[in-house]
Amino acid sequence: MADAATVRTTPETALLDLGGLPRIFWETSNDLFVVTDSRGVLRAANPSWHRTLGWSSSQYPRLRLRDLIHDDDLPLALENLGAQASGEPFAGLNLRLRTTDGDYREISWSGVSDGRFWYAAGRDLTDLQRAERAAREAAAFWQATIDSIRGSVAVLDDRGHIVAVNEAWREFGRRQGLPQSSPLGQDYLAACDRAPDEPGARRAGEEIRALLAGRRDPVVFDYALDQRWFTFAATPFSGEGPARIVITHTDVTERRRLEEEARAQSAVFDQFKVAVVGTDRDFRITRWSAGAEHLYGWSQAEALGRTVPELTDPRPVSVVERRNAVLDGRFELSRKDGTTFIGHLRWTDLHNGDGLVTGTLGIGMDVSGQDRAENDARAARHHLQTVTDSMTEGLFALDAEGGVTLMNRAAESMLGWSLDEIRGQRLHDITRHRRSDGTVHPADGCPIGGAREQAQVLQVDDDLFLRRDGVALPVYYTVSPLGSAESDGSVVVFMDATHLRAEQERMQEELSAVVWIQRVETALAEDRLLLYAQPIVALSSMSVTQHELLLRVVEKDGALSPPGDYLAIAEEYGLIGDIDRWVLRRAIDLAAAGHAVEVNVSAASVSDPAILADIEQWLGATAADPALLVFEITETAVITNEEAGRRFVERIHDLGCKVALDDFGTGHSGFAYLKQLPVDYLKIDIEFVHDLCHNPASRHVVEAVVNLARGFGSVTVAEGVEDLDTLDLLIALGVDYAQGYHLGRPAPLLPTLAPKHPEDQP
Missing domain, CATH: 3.20.20.450 (EAL domain)
Structure with a gap:
């Protein structure tokens, strides 16, 4: 009898016979649950596996898990699984698995073996990783761009406090004998008020307050300080999020281009935990997992018998779908301490043998980190657009091969090309880059590529770009490498030197x-x-x-x-x-x-x-x-x-x-x-x-x-x-x-x- 029972036991029944809650959890969870035999052949997988990777149950008998693992990740998988064959559980094993579309999804796995089967649970990190990468790339691109602008730059929040400055701004402070501490967080408006005898400081404070109060027109004026002249410019940030003011101070006495450095805000992502909550048909909590305790801050004793809205106050932040008694969407949720976060909830009705609803089961996880990464990437793009649109300098963004990926309006106006015409082409080839004496820069020795190779900012004060109409344009420019692990590109910021040369000759x-x-x-x-x-x-x-x-x-x-x-x-x-x-x-x-x-x-x-x-x-x-x-x-x-x-x-x-x-x-x-x-x-x-x-x-x-x-x-x-x-x-x-x-x-x-x-x- 014992042998017969053993034969009838399957991986799925072995996992699901533990009770109603695990079965519902198997069916409704957003996490992936799989069972393989000792050879790695897939024996069972939950619906989330199919939704995420696309592989159906009809393919299981001939589908080995190792065949889906990315070639670069396979040695790591074999090493970890071999080491854990003794029955010890493993966790945090990140592997890329191939989908039926040929794409790969990055899954974080944990599991254990009983000798016959491997039981594993996985969480899809692909979207989170992409959001993080997009945020880093956008932040690095924005930072490299403002690093190339000649002038002192600061970004103020809606209170007039400094949230970002460049190196030129810091260097000016050092020359003025200011403290060496970071200027981030300092009250710029208060600093203006402390210098009432300086016309530039007084007017800057007045204009910034007007912009923060709702005026949208940019401000530009000149002022004198220590026998030098500067141009002050303030531009309101019109993108999403709180009010921002981008201010610049440019030394126009000697018409130097000063290097800038801005600190891009990096996304900080919270580690998410899964919460499992069960209720009766009156929506009073009957089950409260450890993950729920961690996510919401309420203990199991405090939560049982109370309603979910009473403890978490859910407010939809995206379209909530309800299909086949399943509620799926994103909500703003509250914790016990009053703080809020964005969570993804998936609620399913529970039925008895007669098909009557007896309660609900909800799976929740904190996706605030992913949302913040997406918001940071969006904010970085808006910051970039604000800065580049207000620039009088021409700007190019180049990929690792020197190909054009972006150009601003000033560059289009000065050179006569549009981005659609030259996208992907090498900037060196487009401008037929020449020295000021008319000789052609060889591509290998071109300063535009030198910044990437030397990983440092390069400045060229006397050069020629050829316009679209063949006319030589005298320029001076800065080339800054992108400080991003995901990109080996660079940013080129240039100015028309025609008027400068004429002024020098005059x-x-x-x-x-x-x-x-x-x-x-x-x-x-x-x-x-x-x-x-x-x-x-x-x-x-x-x-x-x-x-x-x-x-x-x-x-x-x-x-x-x-x-x-x-x-x-x-x-x-x-x-x-x-x-x-x-x-x-x-x-x-x-x-x-x-x-x-x-x-x-x-x-x-x-x-x-x-x-x-x-x-x-x-x-x-x-x-x-x-x-x-x-x-x-x-x-x-x-x-x-x-x-x-x-x-x-x-x-x-x-x-x-x-x-x-x-x-x-x-x-x-x-x-x-x-x-x-x-x-x-x-x-x-x-x-x-x-x-x-x-x-x-x-x-x-x-x-x-x-x-x-x-x-x-x-x-x-x-x-x-x-x-x-x-x-x-x-x-x-x-x-x-x-x-x-x-x-x-x-x-x-x-x-x-x-x-x-x-x-x-x-």
């Missing part, structure tokens, strides 16, 4: 101008100006008839600076009048000594009535022959003030001097001015002289100027004659005078010409 030009102003002023004060003379030759006789005076500045080391280095700056900053008077005075002295000279007059002096009075006074004082003086003006001087130009020419003629119009033919209005201005000389610009022998167009211009001058009673002077062929052609074309290196280079005034005044004698 500042350099202004600095150069200031230096030249000081040099010219000093040279005038110390009388370190020097006149050179270049001969002007009459082509009819090949004799020197006059000299053009050319100014040089003698530097303190004795070097000479030509007019091209300083005249434009002198005109712009109002020094040209003093320079013109210095030259004109000495030109009149030379005329008084009997020398025929030609002197240049700037547009500013042509428009200055006082200069005419000075010329008249100097002529009278020196008794110089005015016919020996030629005043050379440019077309620009006339165009600048046409009335003043006409008055200057007329007054010079009244004094008995002559006027030359320089660079004739280069402007658009020169021919028209000949009708209004009675000039004596037309100086043909070097532009038409230097290629006269080879360019028919230049020859036509020279011929036209010669004929025009003759028609107006003027004579012509060709500038820039540098060879004999050009000289011969000018003579053939009827030009009257010429000057240039072929005829004579500019030379110091002494001994070429002898001035009259003793102070100008060597």
Whole structure:
């Protein structure tokens, strides 16, 4: 009889014959229960096994448990099960089992063997693990992103307390001599209130309070601190959860990009326990497991006879399904100490042999950890979106191969690509990454990949990205590796350096101008100006008839600076009048000594009535022959003030001097001015002289100027004659005078010409 009973005993009947509660538990639990023989062949499994993995009872006789275990987990399974073959129970054995869909679910197993069979219970951890991984990846991605933003960043909660800061924020505190303790938890609004004399702190406090009160517009303003300027920005966080304010302080004095570091909030998951609760048909508790004591905090003695709602106060937080007398869903549940948590409950009606309901059985577990992980991942994504949407910098997120997985709006605007166009492509290939000198960065040595390989933040301050339209965009950027075990990617944050470079060039030009102003002023004060003379030759006789005076500045080391280095700056900053008077005075002295000279007059002096009075006074004082003086003006001087130009020419003629119009033919209005201005000389610009022998167009211009001058009673002077062929052609074309290196280079005034005044004698 005993042998027959042994034969009739099956794994399932052996497990289920223990009573009604275990049978219900077998049927309704969310945990997996399986029985295998000593060879590992599946002999029995509860409905949760089928729901989770998909394997049906018809497959059991030929289904070995080891065939479902992931290859990487099989050695661990064999080692643990072999060690426990003596009958000792095992627990906490995490294995991945294959589903009928070919996917794998991670199950945490505990069990025991009686020699014939293995009895095991498992809990599906797959969704929890995925939620944890998603939270870590999102947090790491957000952290790497704000680490790459140049500027000091802090995140405030709805009370104005600091919940996250970056390294730049901490470094600023250290430079200010603040305590070395962590700033997390500090009251930022209180810190603003403690500095009422600082306009930036006072306004920051006011603006943050307005944002916390409900205003949605971001705030940006500049403020000064310790002789430096900063930009303050505050942006309200519009995602789910409590109010958050993202604030940034950026040092705009030196336009540096500061590294940032934010502490991402990591999810803390509670260890969940299974609670088994039975009630009668009036829902009064008749069974209260140890797991229920742990989960809800009520002892069995306190719970029996009371109702479940009275002890746990369940409130649905998701859609609750009821199928075939089974109630399944998530609830907010209360503990004895008044705290609450999110639990998953599965309630089943109990029936007697007649099919009448005699009570209920409920299985519950704490899923707060999984919900918090999902909420943290969602919050991290919202934080990331808030930060990236408020950035003026371009941002790329790259995978381990350098492929683009994300780009923000600023990057799309600056480079012209959309994320859909370049997703998955390597950033190095898209931008055809080039150095500032135009050479291509090899992919192996590219700084964008170097941050991942070296596991550190890299900054590049001078580089080029090619836009979608092929235009090179000057950039500076930061590359930060993702600090996540699940990802080997990186985040690239870049800025358009075009305006920065233009500003640097402008500042350099202004600095150069200031230096030249000081040099010219000093040279005038110390009388370190020097006149050179270049001969002007009459082509009819090949004799020197006059000299053009050319100014040089003698530097303190004795070097000479030509007019091209300083005249434009002198005109712009109002020094040209003093320079013109210095030259004109000495030109009149030379005329008084009997020398025929030609002197240049700037547009500013042509428009200055006082200069005419000075010329008249100097002529009278020196008794110089005015016919020996030629005043050379440019077309620009006339165009600048046409009335003043006409008055200057007329007054010079009244004094008995002559006027030359320089660079004739280069402007658009020169021919028209000949009708209004009675000039004596037309100086043909070097532009038409230097290629006269080879360019028919230049020859036509020279011929036209010669004929025009003759028609107006003027004579012509060709500038820039540098060879004999050009000289011969000018003579053939009827030009009257010429000057240039072929005829004579500019030379110091002494001994070429002898001035009259003793102070100008060597």
